[in-house]
Amino acid sequence: MEKLRKYIDKIKPNFEPGGKYAKLQSVFEGFETFLFVPNATSKSGVHVHDSIDSKRTMTVVILALLPALLFGMYNVGYQHYLAIGASESFITTFIYGFLAVLPKIVVSYVVGLGIEFVSAQLRGHEIQEGFLVSGMLIPMIVPVDTPLWMIAVATAFAVIFAKEIFGGTGMNIFNVALITRAFLFFAYPSKMSGDSVFVRTSDTFGMGAGEVVEGFSGATPLGQLATQTSGDVVLTDIVGNTISTWDLFLGLIPGSIGETSTLAILIGAAVLLFTGIASWRIMLSVFAGGFAMSLLASTFASATYPGSFLTPVDHICLGGFAFAAVFMATDPVTGARTNVGKYIYGFLIGAITIIIRLYNNGYPEGAMLAVLLMNVFAPLIDYFVVESNVKRRMKRAKKGGTTNE
Amino acid sequence: MTKSCNFALGKKSVVKSMADLVKIKRGLDIPLVGEAAKNIQTASKAEMYAIVPDDFHGVTPKILVKSGEEVKVGTPLMCDKNRPEINFVSPVSGTVEAVNRGERRKVLEIVVKSDGKFDAVDFGKLDAGKMDAQAVKETLLKSGLFAYIKQRPYDVIANPEVEPRDIFVTAFDSAPLAPDFEFVAEGEEAALQAGIDAIAKLTSGKVYVGVKADSKLSLKGCEVVKFQGAHPAGNVGVQIANVAPVNKGEVVWTMSAFDLLLIGRLFTTGKLDFTRTITLAGSEVEAPQYVKTVAGASIASIISGNVKKADHNQRIISGNVLTGTKVSAEDYLRAYSTQVTIIPEGDDCNEFVGWATPGCGKFSVSRTFGSWLFGKNKKYNIDARLRGGERGIIMSGEYDSVFPMDILPEFLIKAVIAFDIDKMENLGIYEVAPEDFALCEFVDTSKLPLQQIIRNGLDALMKEMN
Numbered sequence: 074m075e076k077l078r079k080y081i082d083k084i085k086p087n088f089e090p091g092g093k094y095a096k097l098q099s100v101f102e103g104f105e106t107f108l109f110v111p112n113a114t115s116k117s118g119v120h121v122h123d124s125i126d127s128k129r130t131m132t133v134v135i136l137a138l139l140p141a142l143l144f145g146m147y148n149v150g151y152q153h154y155l156a157i158g159a160s161e162s163f164i165t166t167f168i169y170g171f172l173a174v175l176p177k178i179v180v181s182y183v184v185g186l187g188i189e190f191v192s193a194q195l196r197g198h199e200i201q202e203g204f205l206v207s208g209m210l211i212p213m214i215v216p217v218d219t220p221l222w223m224i225a226v227a228t229a230f231a232v233i234f235a236k237e238i239f240g241g242t243g244m245n246i247f248n249v250a251l252i253t254r255a256f257l258f259f260a261y262p263s264k265m266s267g268d269s270v271f272v273r274t275s276d277t278f279g280m281g282a283g284e285v286v287e288g289f290s291g292a293t294p295l296g297q298l299a300t301q302t303s304g305d306v307v308l309t310d311i312v313g314n315t316i317s318t319w320d321l322f323l324g325l326i327p328g329s330i331g332e333t334s335t336l337a338i339l340i341g342a343a344v345l346l347f348t349g350i351a352s353w354r355i356m357l358s359v360f361a362g363g364f365a366m367s368l369l370a371s372t373f374a375s376a377t378y379p380g381s382f383l384t385p386v387d388h389i390c391l392g393g394f395a396f397a398a399v400f401m402a403t404d405p406v407t408g409a410r411t412n413v414g415k416y417i418y419g420f421l422i423g424a425i426t427i428i429i430r431l432y433n434n435g436y437p438e439g440a441m442l443a444v445l446l447m448n449v450f451a452p453l454i455d456y457f458v459v460e461s462n463v464k465r466r467m468k469r470a471k472k473g474g475t476t477n478e
Numbered sequence: 479m480t481k482s483c484n485f486a487l488g489k490k491s492v493v494k495s496m497a498d499l500v501k502i503k504r505g506l507d508i509p510l511v512g513e514a515a516k517n518i519q520t521a522s523k524a525e526m527y528a529i530v531p532d533d534f535h536g537v538t539p540k541i542l543v544k545s546g547e548e549v550k551v552g553t554p555l556m557c558d559k560n561r562p563e564i565n566f567v568s569p570v571s572g573t574v575e576a577v578n579r580g581e582r583r584k585v586l587e588i589v590v591k592s593d594g595k596f597d598a599v600d601f602g603k604l605d606a607g608k609m610d611a612q613a614v615k616e617t618l619l620k621s622g623l624f625a626y627i628k629q630r631p632y633d634v635i636a637n638p639e640v641e642p643r644d645i646f647v648t649a650f651d652s653a654p655l656a657p658d659f660e661f662v663a664e665g666e667e668a669a670l671q672a673g674i675d676a677i678a679k680l681t682s683g684k685v686y687v688g689v690k691a692d693s694k695l696s697l698k699g700c701e702v703v704k705f706q707g708a709h710p711a712g713n714v715g716v717q718i719a720n721v722a723p724v725n726k727g728e729v730v731w732t733m734s735a736f737d738l739l740l741i742g743r744l745f746t747t748g749k750l751d752f753t754r755t756i757t758l759a760g761s762e763v764e765a766p767q768y769v770k771t772v773a774g775a776s777i778a779s780i781i782s783g784n785v786k787k788a789d790h791n792q793r794i795i796s797g798n799v800l801t802g803t804k805v806s807a808e809d810y811l812r813a814y815s816t817q818v819t820i821i822p823e824g825d826d827c828n829e830f831v832g833w834a835t836p837g838c839g840k841f842s843v844s845r846t847f848g849s850w851l852f853g854k855n856k857k858y859n860i861d862a863r864l865r866g867g868e869r870g871i872i873m874s875g876e877y878d879s880v881f882p883m884d885i886l887p888e889f890l891i892k893a894v895i896a897f898d899i900d901k902m903e904n905l906g907i908y909e910v911a912p913e914d915f916a917l918c919e920f921v922d923t924s925k926l927p928l929q930q931i932i933r934n935g936l937d938a939l940m941k942e943m944n
Contacts, residue, residue, distance in 0.1 A: 074828070074830045077830075078828050106867060107831070107833075108830065108831060109828050109829060109830060109831075109832070110828075110829040110832035110833070110863070110865060110866075111863070111864065111865075111866065111867060112824060112825050112826070112827060112828060112829075112863055113825070113863065113864050114793070114823055114824055114825050114861070114862040114863050114864065115862050115863075115864055117927055117929070117930050118916070118919050118927050118928065118929040118930055119799065119800050119801075119916050119919045119920050119929070120793060120795055120799040120800070120802065120804070120819075120821065120862050121508065121510075121799045121800075121821065121860040121861070121862065121920065122860075122863070122864050122865050122866075122919075122920060122922075122925065123841065123842050123843055123844075123865070123920055123921045123922070123923075124837060124840035124841060124842045124847055124849075124865050125842045125843075125844050125846055125847075125865075125866070125921075125923050126833070126865055126866020126867065126923060126925065127866060127867075127869050127872060127923055127924065128833035128866065129832075129833045129846050129847075129866075130846070130872070130873065130923055132833050132834060132846075133846050199867045199868075201869060201870075203872075240870070241870070242869065242870060242872065243869060243870025243871060243872045243924070244870055347845055348844055348845045348846045349843070349844040349845055349846070350844065350846065350873075352874070352875060405872060405873050405874040405875075406872055408874070409874075410874035410875070410888060411874075411886065411889075412875060412878065415874075415875075455889075458886075459886055459889050459905070462884065462885070462886055462905070463904040463905065465884065466723075466725070466884075466904065466905075466906060467904075469723065469725060470725035470726055470727075
């Protein structure tokens with residue numbers, strides 16, 4: 074490490090203003106602080122600081138995403154081999170999924186971080202870590218058959234228009250990963266919904282070629298709900314077997330890459346809550362909101378809205394609900410920031426997700442739109458919480474009444 | 479909305495009626511190694527003493543002495559140009575060694591060479607009981623002790639012309655490695671009482687004294703309020719907020735009981751005595767302990783012989799690690815300091831991919847480092863590194879967890895950054911001091927200079943309002 078440190082110190086002047094590569098200063102600093110904890114010491118204010126910084130925070134979130142990501146990779150392979158009627162070993166299944174997902178991760182990071190590097194340099198800022206998480210979220214919330222170029226275009230759009238023009242990490246109004254998803258959803262609807270995108274039936278890099286079995290249908294459970302016309306809800310997997318709540322919970326069902334396994338997502342949730350990175354207030358209230366709304370819906374179940382026959386637990390295990398609750402709603406930058414506000418914000422996300430899912434047949438899933446909608450309202454919720462604090466102070470002043478000026 | 483307001487007010491009044499114990503639930507005791515053992519060593523007699531104008535925020539110094547002039551304990555060395563009645567006096571007798579100036583002739587320090595005798599100006603017989611408010615105030619102004627009384631709003635030396643609603647004294651310091659006031663004040667109970675009697679004359683309101691939950695102090699002529707909880711329970715701002723918060727238009731005066739002892743001594747003996755029993759603590763101190771010294775003494779006289787020999791750089795702080803001032807051995811104990819802390823500087827260590835290592839030895843309030851495995855009783859050696867780059871405010875709720883007032887710290891900080899005066903007032907700017915944000919600054923993932931932000935905001939607001 075000594076040698077590396079010396080080498081970095083040696084080449085550092087080249088990247089400082091006036092140096093040969095001054096245009097790459099932000100990138101250089103980014104890598105330097107990536108390798109070594111910056112040893113700048115405090116100049117004013119407190120003399121000691123908590124060890125946590127935004128790099129560590131983002132690292133923990135990525136760690137929390139891993140169970141869902143790894144499971145997602147396996148599930149991509151599992152769905153594929155199920156579709157072609159082949160039974161392969163665990164390793165082969167995983168490798169198939171890994172090969173299918175990896176290019177998406179690479180594209181998302183290369184495009185997003187590339188834009189971050191450029192804009193950091195333009196502003197003369199340090200490179201900020203926010204996109205490390207967004208870049209991992211993006212491949213996890215798209216269907217496996219989304220073309221790479223679409224991911225690239227959508228990522229570029231989201232990073233530039235949802236984040237950089239607002240001032241970068243910490244300043245954005247909308248969740249960057251969800252803007253990517255929404256862009257894909259509205260710009261290329263045929264590629265982002267329907268029956269043909271959630272299960273890869275072709276080979277990946279020449280691996281796992283084969284014909285789909287008879288009776289195959291690539292519809293996700295929510296897709297099936299959206300097209301259902303009668304009140305007898307029977308959800309099936311891609312080859313026609315009925316699936317239970319337990320299957321929904323474990324997640325060997327078609328869906329966006331990282332969202333299917335409620336179990337894997339809950340492991341991530343445990344990591345986030347235990348480390349104190351994510352707000353338990355938001356997470357809990359999203360689940361509460363979803364539960365309450367679907368309970369209400371099932372009380373007044375009607376055949377017009379077949380989804381209302383499902384139990385609240387089914388709804389929480391279905392689609393992107395759990396993923397949104399754990400990883401999207403808890404984004405501190407775009408969510409409510411007051412403690413009271415977090416309860417309201419989370420509850421409404423949960424409730425609206427179910428409303429969109431059940432009562433709007435145009436959109437099979439509501440989690441994405443619910444979070445984006447509440448992103449807009451989060452500042453308003455906070456505004457009212459702050460106002461109540463202000464009112465309390467005013468009232469106190471009036472009550473006290475003594476002034477000495 | 480009305481309902482929640484009533485509820486909150488109701489809660490407040492409950493606290494008031496059980497005035498003997500206030501539980502502070504939010505806060506943090508940073509577990510630093512190097513706590514002072516409870517034995518008092520007398521520091522070697524310092525040759526040089528100084529007062530540093532920078533300690534007195536907002537004061538424009540007007541120098542009243544020339545180098546070579548003879549001074550006694552209590553001879554004014556400087557006063558505030560804008561309020562010449564506020565004096566700042568010599569803590570020792572001897573001769574003025576130098577008036578050191580920096581850039582643009584800014585006065586850095588006024589150094590006095592001690593004659594070792596501590597001859598003090600005689601203020602005659604003082605009996606607060608028989609004096610009126612004006613007489614007490616004049617005595618404090620003349621003796622330089624008024625400089626130890628601050629005010630909210632703005633956290634500056636109090637304006638002697640405005641009578642305060644109440645006076646708040648905090649009689650315990652909850653900051654990391656801080657001295658135990660009741661240990662320091664042992665044997666000086668009479669002086670403490672005399673101090674309270676004196677300042678009680680200055681307000682028609684109450685004198686509130688905030689003490690720790692297991693306090694043994696028995697004081698008269700004041701309202702004693704017990705506080706239980708982690709730092710910042712000992713911050714006077716937190717005590718005010720939980721007892722009788724400052725509203726717009728009100729002024730309260732604040733001081734520390736450590737400084738009240740100085741007033742008490744003047745009123746019991748008629749002479750100034752700037753003796754201070756402080757802690758010398760921190761991981762770089764050989765034998766952390768209490769040290770008896772005098773305000774303004776050279777740092778070298780306090781720490782010499784008790785600093786660990788090390789290859790790495792060390793940081794000496796006059797004060798605690800949250801609000802203290804970085805000094806060198808050639809500097810002087812600052813006016814309001816009741817401790818000297820020495821920690822590693824940390825600028826000479828290079829930690830490889832620190833964001834990815836388990837970090838079992840690194841302290842964090844979050845459980846993102848392996849150190850949580852070792853429980854809450856483990857003590858840490860924390861150096862002065864920032865441990866990260868400055869970012870926009872990303873995480874929410876961090877500040878609230880260490881900010882035990884009915885104020886939304888993040889929103890107040892944002893209002894101050896935007897300098898939106900209405901919002902600042904509405905969100906409670908008049909109730910806070912920079913020190914109240916010290917813990918927020920410690921836990922901040924984004925490494926923002928919050929105390930500085932608040933200080934600048936208060937200064938700009940004061941300029942705007944007066």
